[in-house]
Amino acid sequence: MTAAPIETAKPLLQSSRARVGVLLVNLGTPDTADAPGVRVYLKEFLSDARVIEDQGLIWKAVLNGIILRTRPRAKARDYLKIWNTEKNESPLKTITRSQSDKLAAALSDRDHVVVDWAMRYGNPSIKSRIEALIAKGCDRILAVPLYPQYSAPTSATVCDEVFRVLSRLRSQPTLRVTPPYYEDEAYIEALATSIETHLAGLPFKPELIVASFHGMPKTYVDKGDPYQGQCVATTQALRRRLGMDETKLLLTFQSRFGFDEWLQPYTDKTMERLAKEGVRSIAVVTPGFSADCLETLEEIAQENAEIFKHNGGEQFSAIPCLNDSEPGMDVIRTLVLRELQGWI
Ligand SMILES: C=CC1=C(C)c2cc3[nH]c(cc4nc(cc5[nH]c(cc1n2)c(C)c5CCC(=O)O)C(CCC(=O)O)=C4C)c(C)c3C=C
Numbered sequence: 001m002t003a004a005p006i007e008t009a010k011p012l013l014q015s016s017r018a019r020v021g022v023l024l025v026n027l028g029t030p031d032t033a034d035a036p037g038v039r040v041y042l043k044e045f046l047s048d049a050r051v052i053e054d055q056g057l058i059w060k061a062v063l064n065g066i067i068l069r070t071r072p073r074a075k076a077r078d079y080l081k082i083w084n085t086e087k088n089e090s091p092l093k094t095i096t097r098s099q100s101d102k103l104a105a106a107l108s109d110r111d112h113v114v115v116d117w118a119m120r121y122g123n124p125s126i127k128s129r130i131e132a133l134i135a136k137g138c139d140r141i142l143a144v145p146l147y148p149q150y151s152a153p154t155s156a157t158v159c160d161e162v163f164r165v166l167s168r169l170r171s172q173p174t175l176r177v178t179p180p181y182y183e184d185e186a187y188i189e190a191l192a193t194s195i196e197t198h199l200a201g202l203p204f205k206p207e208l209i210v211a212s213f214h215g216m217p218k219t220y221v222d223k224g225d226p227y228q229g230q231c232v233a234t235t236q237a238l239r240r241r242l243g244m245d246e247t248k249l250l251l252t253f254q255s256r257f258g259f260d261e262w263l264q265p266y267t268d269k270t271m272e273r274l275a276k277e278g279v280r281s282i283a284v285v286t287p288g289f290s291a292d293c294l295e296t297l298e299e300i301a302q303e304n305a306e307i308f309k310h311n312g313g314e315q316f317s318a319i320p321c322l323n324d325s326e327p328g329m330d331v332i333r334t335l336v337l338r339e340l341q342g343w344i
């Protein structure tokens, strides 16, 4: 049974003055780079049944008894290595805010469009930003999960949370959600341009490029998650655009968590294998991340660079995510303008 609607927001403005809200959403990140901050974040994240599907008693015991006692301290050290000390926040927040500001500037000639941003876990929460959009008079909201490839642990959980917030409202705004854009022309072109620009500035020519995507348990895909297929489609489109085959642009999956089998080939094992096979120089691109974060700045640019070099590799370069770059903003702008058709 659904809970009775609670009116938490002011009534919407009437249609002649009504506005359209655009809400960019990324995964989330701790508020502070210390163990308590990381613990709060991990608890919320790992208690989501979209992320860890089996939330049974055994998982709860492992989460509360082991993971939340040990991982926050170790991960806080990793966050400290990449922390934006000027703003005292995680890079994922800094970049998502800037994407939102730049999109707002690009749409500034449409004064009835309001752009904002939120994090699925942590702050600013989806609830607080939807309430803010409604308070500004938005009677239509476009939610934009910033994931090129759909997956239940990322895209679907954004929708779950948006729906949960709306389920508590008597007077709901009309909702749209942007679709995954894993082989959208603007996205593939932006990735290719950013790779070409980055390679042109390197003092060496990498023998090959690794496209590393965030992994997920293999069982999720076996049960129907389309994520792996969309990562493959992105990589194939990128190969076509760059004129590379699968020996020059490899596809791998990173960030394995826990003991189950995740999507393969694993990025870290591939780094080790390539170096041992005699590859001396590589570049790594992370097309599944729309903004640089712990998984790209620490796990790829530091941890995996170290694995490659430790096994005999010599030159390693991590290609930045699209972030708030001109090609990156072109992707977000194209996506948003397409989905706003009929509303603006
Ligand atoms: C445990 C299961 C996890 C699944 C499934 C998963 C999928 C998934 N995640 C991203 C994007 C990001 N994940 C990030 C961090 C992160 N991811 C997991 C676990 C799963 N992710 C954990 C536990 C963490 C936290 C760090 C750690 O403790 O290892 C981040 C970075 C956030 C930041 O603060 O910078 C991103 C981004 C995708 C795209 C994805 C899809 C399959």
Ligand SMILES: [Fe+2]
Pocket: 214, 255
């Ligand atoms: Fe993750």
Ligand SMILES: [Fe+2]
Pocket: 255, 294, 295, 299
């Ligand atoms: Fe990681």
